[in-house]
Amino acid sequence: MRFTHWALGFCLVGVVLAAGPYSQAIPAFSRQYGTSCSTCHVDFPKLNDFGKAFKDAGFKFPKDDETFMKIPPVLLGAPAQKDIWPHSIWPGTLPGMPMIGLRFNTFFQVYGRNRNNFRPANSTDPTIPRTDFQPGLFSIFTAGNFGSGIAFWVDDDFSVGGANSNGGLGDGYLKFHNIGRLFKLPNDSLNLRIGQFEIDLPFSPARSWNLSGWDIYDEANFGALNGANPQNVNNSFAFSSPGQGVEISGGHMYKGYHYSLAVLNQNTSGTTAPGDNVSPTVGIFSDSNFKDLYGRFQYRFNLEKDAASRNEIQAAGPTGPRDHTYLQLGTFYFYGRSVQRTNGESGVLVAREPFYRTGGDFSFNYHNLNLFGLYMYGHDKNLLPNADGTGFVSGVPAHFNGGFLEADYLALPWLMAIMRYDRVQSTADFINGQSGNSTNFFSPAGSTRDRITPGVQFLIHANIKASFEYQIRPQQRVFDGDGNPASSPFRTNQGVAGLEWVY
Amino acid sequence: MNRSILSVLTAVMAIAVAAHAGSISGKVSGVAGESVVYVDTIAGKTFSAPAEHPVIDQRGLLFQPHITVVLRGTTVEFRNSDNVAHNVFWPSIQQGAKKLPGKNLGTWPQGEKRPFKFDQAGAAALLCNVHPEMAGYIVVSPTPYYVTTDNSGNYKIDGVPDGQYNVVAWHEGAKTQSKAVAVAGDGKADFTLTK
Numbered sequence: 001m002r003f004t005h006w007a008l009g010f011c012l013v014g015v016v017l018a019a020g021p022y023s024q025a026i027p028a029f030s031r032q033y034g035t036s037c038s039t040c041h042v043d044f045p046k047l048n049d050f051g052k053a054f055k056d057a058g059f060k061f062p063k064d065d066e067t068f069m070k071i072p073p074v075l076l077g078a079p080a081q082k083d084i085w086p087h088s089i090w091p092g093t094l095p096g097m098p099m100i101g102l103r104f105n106t107f108f109q110v111y112g113r114n115r116n117n118f119r120p121a122n123s124t125d126p127t128i129p130r131t132d133f134q135p136g137l138f139s140i141f142t143a144g145n146f147g148s149g150i151a152f153w154v155d156d157d158f159s160v161g162g163a164n165s166n167g168g169l170g171d172g173y174l175k176f177h178n179i180g181r182l183f184k185l186p187n188d189s190l191n192l193r194i195g196q197f198e199i200d201l202p203f204s205p206a207r208s209w210n211l212s213g214w215d216i217y218d219e220a221n222f223g224a225l226n227g228a229n230p231q232n233v234n235n236s237f238a239f240s241s242p243g244q245g246v247e248i249s250g251g252h253m254y255k256g257y258h259y260s261l262a263v264l265n266q267n268t269s270g271t272t273a274p275g276d277n278v279s280p281t282v283g284i285f286s287d288s289n290f291k292d293l294y295g296r297f298q299y300r301f302n303l304e305k306d307a308a309s310r311n312e313i314q315a316a317g318p319t320g321p322r323d324h325t326y327l328q329l330g331t332f333y334f335y336g337r338s339v340q341r342t343n344g345e346s347g348v349l350v351a352r353e354p355f356y357r358t359g360g361d362f363s364f365n366y367h368n369l370n371l372f373g374l375y376m377y378g379h380d381k382n383l384l385p386n387a388d389g390t391g392f393v394s395g396v397p398a399h400f401n402g403g404f405l406e407a408d409y410l411a412l413p414w415l416m417a418i419m420r421y422d423r424v425q426s427t428a429d430f431i432n433g434q435s436g437n438s439t440n441f442f443s444p445a446g447s448t449r450d451r452i453t454p455g456v457q458f459l460i461h462a463n464i465k466a467s468f469e470y471q472i473r474p475q476q477r478v479f480d481g482d483g484n485p486a487s488s489p490f491r492t493n494q495g496v497a498g499l500e501w502v503y
Numbered sequence: 504m505n506r507s508i509l510s511v512l513t514a515v516m517a518i519a520v521a522a523h524a525g526s527i528s529g530k531v532s533g534v535a536g537e538s539v540v541y542v543d544t545i546a547g548k549t550f551s552a553p554a555e556h557p558v559i560d561q562r563g564l565l566f567q568p569h570i571t572v573v574l575r576g577t578t579v580e581f582r583n584s585d586n587v588a589h590n591v592f593w594p595s596i597q598q599g600a601k602k603l604p605g606k607n608l609g610t611w612p613q614g615e616k617r618p619f620k621f622d623q624a625g626a627a628a629l630l631c632n633v634h635p636e637m638a639g640y641i642v643v644s645p646t647p648y649y650v651t652t653d654n655s656g657n658y659k660i661d662g663v664p665d666g667q668y669n670v671v672a673w674h675e676g677a678k679t680q681s682k683a684v685a686v687a688g689d690g691k692a693d694f695t696l697t698k
């Protein structure tokens with residue numbers, strides 16, 4: 001029976017990996033400006049340097065935005081109304097058209113030949129088929145600018161995997177751009193974002209162009225109270241989860257510095273209080289008083305010799321503008337507290353376990369080749385119930401590390417080749433795998449999961465893409481609680497083909 | 504006094520020339536919007552290119568004007584009026600059934616112009632490799648007898664000397680067509696273009 005759970009779990013992970021962090025592009029901007037997706041994207045949704053500047057500016061052309069709009073905005077007040085403020089509402093604008101984009105994707109998956117080797121002999125449980133067609137996401141996204149540098153973004157999945165309305169909100173925020181001008185700070189040095197958003201990661205999993213997400217971003221930290229070094233951690237936080245809160249940021253993504261600092265709801269249990277006795281009762285996202293903190297800093301060195309070209313949004317190439325040759329270096333740090341409540345001898349015991357995630361990243365671009373990677377280290381303080389059940393003692397911290405390295409080569413404007421390596425090492429995974437409570441685990445008996453993923457993507461049109469990837473994993477085997485092999489060796493290699501269109 | 508005599512002589516010569524020049528008129532149908540009609544190469548005749556340089560502007564993510572017609576040998580200036588990077592290239596010049604090589608002019612900042620002398624007759628699609636939706640057209644006529652039709656396809660080329668010519672009709676979305684036309688005072692040529 002447990003084998004069945006693993007099989008179903010494996011399928012579910014496959015679906016989530018394949019369908020979860022897929023792409024999001026903004027056809028509404030194409031309509032508004034009368035321009036192609038490729039103005040802002042390299043193999044959508046991967047942004048080129050102009051797309052990064054467009055986003056930095058609050059979903060506007062960085063200079064002379066109004067001269068490019070084919071559909072002018074609707075004035076919500078004459079600009080001269082500013083002169084009589086506060087005796088008038090500060091004038092803003094609405095986009096002259098509903099800024100709505102839709103997307104759909106669908107998949108075909110091929111599983112490794114020995115995909116069912118871990119099933120016990122003579123099992124009548126469902127097997128993993130060799131191939132499978134899967135509907136993906138049907139999503140709506142809307143974004144734009146309300147004037148005065150106030151940008152908005154909302155995206156939501158109507159359906160996931162063909163099911164109705166079980167996708168949910170992705171990002172939904174308002175961003176006040178360049179508010180530093182109110183304090184006479186340098187241009188673009190201070191922005192404020194409020195709402196629900198993916199934290200400012202070096203490479204966005206929510207807007208990844210890969211068919212499967214980067215593994216390290218999905219790494220939570222669930223330990224187990226068993227083995228030689230038991231772990232009382234139950235931290236569901238992963239970098240791919242959206243957060244609710246506020247963020248300040250500044251700088252640019254296409255040159256120089258960029259930073260962000262965010263204060264976010266803390267919810268590491270995955271559950272919340274019902275909120276019946278407080279108003280409003282529309283929902284409570286935090287599971288403790290503490291707010292998590294996240295910070296990021298990056299610096300991008302554009303490497304053109306010519307200073308004018310180096311500082312432009314795009315570099316001047318011999319036959320046309322192109323993305324810069326650049327080296328970008330960054331670092332990030334997340335600090336939170338994982339709260340666990342248990343019944344002790346003298347009442348409820350609350351363990352507030354600090355945790356952090358930190359790491360570094362780089363991205364190097366030379367003409368059509370982009371090489372980038374990220375390393376992350378995760379650390380959870382491990383507070384174990386003491387022997388008499390009256391408090392906690394410090395145990396060996398639960399930690400993990402890993403990251404990814406990826407090379408994207410744009411062979412033609414419509415053809416991108418991808419080679420990727422993902423790796424995750426987790427002590428919590430190791431403990432779970434070696435547990436004495438009869439929980440079987442994929443192994444080899446170690447704490448490392450890694451994979452190599454070559455892929456290729458074709459733009460059929462600027463808004464239609466066909467993608468292929470093959471996930472190559474090392475040989476695995478299931479062991480029982482005593483460390484004896486419980487299955488034949490197998491590989492969970494997987495081929496995925498995806499077709500996506502946005503409109 | 505001398506100036507008056509010169510003016511009178513000039514007027515008399517102009518009237519004399521006009522008396523021997525006719526026109527070609529007609530309609531281009533089968534397509535929507537503007538077409539270009541021009542007299543093809545006249546054997547044994549060459550024409551001097553004008554000294555002025557027409558400008559094709561990249562403004563608001565558009566080539567402006569959308570269609571430009573010039574005499575062979577004319578230098579055209581390409582200007583970037585946008586505050587974004589642009590590029591100008593044409594994959595080829597279509598000259599009858601032949602495809603002549605194209606050209607990439609590179610990129611230049613806002614407000615600057617880059618000249619190019621069109622020595623080959625034919626039609627070329629002007630593109631920008633940053634903004635693939637942008638397209639303009641240049642038609643290089645081997646003779647100074649050319650015109651852009653109105654939106655209904657009507658045209659009239661004035662000042663065409665009497666003679667036998669090949670007249671070419673071009674439209675951006677259709678196959679180019681040519682017709683032999685005899686001009687003796689006035690000539691007529693209607694075209695029905697197909698895609």
